[in-house]
Amino acid sequence: MTQERFAERHIGTDAPSQYTMLATLGYASVDDLVRAAVPRAIHLENFRARGGSPLPPAATETEALAELRELAARNTVRRSMIGLGYYGTVTPAVITRNVLENPSWYTAYTPYQPEISQGRLEALLNFQTMVTDLTGLGTANASMLDEGTAVVEAMLLARRASPVKTPVFIVDTDALPQTKALLAARAEPLGITVLERDLAAIADTGAAELPEAFGVFVQYPAASGRVWNPASVIAAVREARGIAVVAADLLALTLMTSPGELGADVAVGTSQRFGVPLGFGGPHAGYLAVRAGLERQMPGRLVGVSVDADGNPAYRLTLQVREQHIRREKATSNICTAQVLLAVMASMYAVYHGPTGLRRIAERVAASTAALAAALTAAGVEVVHSAVFDTLQVRVPGRASAIVTAAHEAGINLWPISGDVVQLSVDETTTAEELARVAVCFGVSGGIVGVPGEWPLPPGLARTSAYLTHPVFNTHHSETAMMRYLKRLADKDYALDRGMIPLGSCTMKLNAASEMEAVTWPEFAALHPFAPESDVAGSLELITQLERWLTELTGYDTVSLQPNAGSQGELAGLLAIRGYHRANGAADRTVCLIPSSAHGTNAASAVLAGMRVVVVACDAAGNVDLDDLRAKITQHAATLAALMITYPSTHGVYEHEVVAITEAVHEAGGQVYVDGANLNALLGYARFGDFGGDVSHLNLHKTFCIPHGGGGPGVGPVAAKAHLAPFLPGHPLAQRNAHPARTADGGAGMIEHGGTPVSAAPFGSPSILPISWAYIRMMGEAGLVEATGAAVLAANYIAARLRDHYPVLYTGDAGLVAHECILDLRPLKEATGITVDDVAKRLIDYGFHAPTMSFPVAGTLMVEPTESEDLAELDRFIEAMISIRAEADAVAAGAFPADDNPLVAAPHTAHALIAGEWSHAYTREQAAYPVPTIVRNKYWVPVRRIDQAYGDRNLFCSCPPPEAFA
């Protein structure tokens, strides 16, 4: 921590470095450079005086943390017994310190380069194995954004997979309220009817008479805590060729028959109570598992086992063709960012406790619940359901409110179901003293101690099958073993703590330690998402401030922080546009124009918002083809809902004609969605709201420093003009749905977000919002402007230095790029036979994470250095790329055979270099130490190039047996 200006810590290039870089480019100042690159028509000062921002001036790290302490102190942490899918849990300190607070885990990217991601891929495979074992199903993904949206994804999966054409989905009455709200919200635009039925009653009658439906959803145990056997309902649904979806509590499944054994097709839920703090709602990892035969219908990321070039087992993401970046509007889902860091934590909780430990925890929870129920019943207080796991409904006619208030005063939050019924949930952290304190609130005194093993389970539901039998769950139970396992995995991976990750469109910038500091403070981490408003005043104030700042920085009127990822922000924004058109009597406006260069997520999100995608062409310079845009607008004038445009474009260029584009859409009655994925190139220089945007999503995990966590968490706020506010995400259980808004006269007011939810929790993932709050607070407007400038300078410097070796595919005004540049490797392949894959894998030997491969143009690399890299690291990357070009030229010149050279054989493991005779056309030194700078700083890749096709053809998605590595 320091008292110095934080911007100078965040930005990698100092003034002398920037002077050198500017000299290369021929500009006098960073500001001159950016102003030359950004079209004049959209410059901020056309709309507002520069420096006239209401953002507070930059705080030092010490000052910002002191302010965060004050906000934290305004929260009151009470013991939450609210339950409803969110439970107290003990995060083992060895996991907090070695995963959550360890940059080797939290600064990694999504494992798209599998050779340098084996550690977290193994952790995710552990997660998948944990979920498949506990749910009794064949394949689990890694991971979903939360339980509520996982149920939605399961509903959509059921619709794809079931032959039943009737667009009806049946939901059990006794499901979580936030899940029911999400199902209703997401079903409506897709023409799905959600029917609520009391399925437990239907199961009781034995009739199992159900309306025709493509699927059915059961909560297990039910939201009320009741445990009932859904097997007959599941059988009836499957008999009628529908898909049975069960949301199951993973801890309960250590004691109860698994959904797979009950006949379910799909199981979903959350892994939150496996050691991930409540965090006022998130982030947590949801899960989704399917029976055999449904793998290709799964949404989200799936880790599988393949082999590397030496035939050794190696992990990779599998079946990626399901996903939105390839299949676009035909994808299984729009989700891309998952909850990797949280899935890793949950999996490690299972690794650390093992099957015996988890079962012990579950037995303690169940026994405590049973003991409390017995004490209440003995005292004449009615407990509604006798067969329960961890949750009780207590009937207290007319006294529910008084009891909840008394408990609140006693430091415990209970949940009022009605004026007559109170609900409470026991968890891993609940003590005997707390149980006694709760009982007193119901007028019952005396000690309450659960006896493990003594709890009432309905006949036939006791778990008899084994789980977590793989050695990984039965080995690392001492802290020493656990610490070393986590270290061993982290050592295999390449994260920002090793070097630059120049992934275009991903913005892998610094995630400062001071920004991360508050995440684990209990005042932020231990709050239940539905805690009373008075308990969470500090968090709500932090959210209010952050919303105001983001509103100001983007030129919009209001912001919702609810979406848990960029994809969900897109969906929220498009749903807002849909709601707006419908409210104006224009329900037939359903066409969404999307440029061909757009990220596939745009198209997938549009479909989920009930829209029809029409693709707009790009011209030879990579810009939206204005003639084609106008033609498409004319063709669809009456049905035009929106245009989705990314700015600067996915080609890394500030499109000159953006104002003409947004005006053309508005003239035709359409709304403009500006995808904020590339906001890091614009912040402080131009604002989406000023140049025609009606709504945007931002990625706090890109521009605003939330770490990527190896593929999540993310936060994808949606920012909009006031006319869309009534359709932005609201939430039925929110403490408040009023949000800060810029009023017409530029003042600060409040506005209601009246739309349907897109996340299970009202504020999405609040526990990581202090990161972005701290970033903005410590940078101030001036610092953010400098960061943008440094990012644009770095990208242009790389473009200029590499242009003679690899053509830069697209440039904008003055021949400049924005914050990233596309290097065209197709001429290299033509000339030398060396592919973009070869270059990406060879960069590993040089100690680098490859840039983005073949997006948005096949056969190219997109480089985004960000502002946080210093000149030495930029130059090291440039040196590597130039050296690789020389190696490729040597192949073309015949110095190396086409099938035996350092590029096609990359990456090289230490083992590959020393095992047996070396009989290649290049030396070991050339393989491992192509440039002298890495001799003392070598990153050794753990596996060789991974066979992608083998893994897809031989699907295997759980932990391989240890013999596989012999």
Add this chain to the structure above:
Amino acid sequence: MPVPENLTYTSEHEWLLIDGDTATVGITNYAADQLGDVVFVELPEVDDAMIAGAVVGEIESTKSVGELLAPANGSILESNRAVAESPELVNSDPFGAGWLVRVRLDAAPEGLLSAAEYDALVGE
């Protein structure tokens, strides 16, 4: 490499071996190369109806997905089970063992290309 002379082709990179009112259909070597390593093929059921230009199957590689389009109205007589078991046949023998479906044609497909015309299309 020029494509086989005895087949006819579509501009969607499918080949047809027409025999009276039936045809065997596959994708060309060009299409297979563009897709890369094929890892999964989803083919229609026997007796499924097909409508000219509609999607009747999918060919997945590790990084892309191609659609099998019906060359004419008609119905499916047979799907190649060997390809479903070993999708790599589409790469290794696209004009032979990697065939995809046999179909009954209600009418002659329109707009077919000769081998020479197809070679010209893909720049051979």
